[in-house]
Amino acid sequence: MIRTIDLFAGIGGIRLGFEQAWGKANDQTVFVSEWDKYAKQTYETNFGDTPPVDGDITKISADAIPPFDICLAGFPCQAFSLAGKREGFADDYYGQTRGTLFREVVRICKVHQPKVIFCENVKGLVHHDKGRTLQVIEGAFTEIGYKVFAKVLNSQYFGVPQNRERIYLVCFRNDIAPAEFNWPTGSEPTTKIRDILDPAPIPPKYYLSSVYLETLRRHKERHQSMGHGFGYEVRDLDGIAGTIMVGGMGRERNLIIDHRPHSTTPTTHIKGSINSEDIRKMTPREWARLQGFPDDYRLEQADTHLYKQLGNSVSVPVIRAIASQIKEVIDK
Structure with missing residues (x-):
């Protein structure tokens, strides 16, 4: 022992x-x-x-x-x-x-x-x-x-x-x-983002609103014009994620396009509508899989806390x- x-x-x-x-x-x-x-x-x-x-x-x-x-x-x-x-x-x-x-x-x-x-x-x-x-x-x-x-x-x-x-x-x-x-x-890496996705349908709250997506695009363009590499990033499902960050930051650096069927009716208060390009952030369970936690590891708190905890883990x-x-x- x-x-x-x-x-x-x-x-x-x-x-x-x-x-x-x-x-x-x-x-x-x-x-x-x-x-x-x-x-x-x-x-x-x-x-x-x-x-x-x-x-x-x-x-x-x-x-x-x-x-x-x-x-x-x-x-x-x-x-x-x-x-x-x-x-x-x-x-x-x-x-x-x-x-x-x-x-x-x-x-x-x-x-x-x-x-x-x-x-x-x-x-x-x-x-x-x-x-x-x-x-x-x-x-x-x-x-x-x-x-x-x-x-x-x-x-x-x-x-x-x-x-x-x-x-x-x-x-x-x-x-x-x-x-x-x-x-x-x-x-050598063999596991891809596609392998760790939650089954569809993904709740609509994880899909970005049209207004927020446009805000992210303007923010990225502004930094690119100054020669910076900051801004949102959409990851290839057949690739790997970037580092999920300390404190739960980095959700917008690990966006994905998920064309699988899902509701387009918002369940939270958002500006605009759910974007038509099917761009979403990963779920806390998907972040847990990015860290290698088994699916029987229980995630029972609000998403805000879970993203922070998993990014710090x-x-x-x-x-x-x-x-x-x-x-x-x-x-x-």
Whole structure:
């Protein structure tokens, strides 16, 4: 039995990947922390409330956390994201410095000395502050007794149709650390957007209004005239999606044309009519499939919350592949 803790847990994507790799019966989560109340609700809907999801990790003593073998930590990435201001350690969000929250992982693991620390973050962390930010983070884990392996992997090579590059850190305690860590390589992409679509008919609320579509077109033309690449994008159903973004942004960067029969009668208040070109945004369930969540993973909140949660989450198949390689080291 491997005991894990799930810090900055979101909706549990990292935990799910580890459970899939290790076998749910062999993976016991003994502590969970997530401060977003809506993410907590989705987490508990799918994993139950044992252990309960604790809130602000900065207010929890390391001694209050049960002993554990693996620390899972998707610490906040907005401070390093190319889509954000990239303020790093100086980032401030409602009084909380998100860029320094990795230190909470260090604080807890320094006391408990688990076998493995696993972290996920945006690719922007690699080059943030000319690489110095990543050096600080790796150095902190090294200082408390860990050998750090880091790698950028792209989700599209692990069975999901999404171009999503993320950096993963696997830190082994020095006494069990291997000389090298065999990162999974994945395989050539075969899954396409077409493969993850919901069955028709898609509710009309997901189809853009004619007025909003025209607004998006004018916005894109305005930026193109200035030499920018901003604006909406319609994806090829036989291609892959762009990165679904932190905070749920990017819905307009992953529009699709879906000609299958559907109602053209609006069910929400919109300006104009439903567009005649059959352009729509993807549904939350389709976003979940872009992240590799199984269809029995329950999505029971309003779309606004679900888009945010899924955009902030991880690609489960990538986590599963890395967790399988970690298991090989631990088994040896």
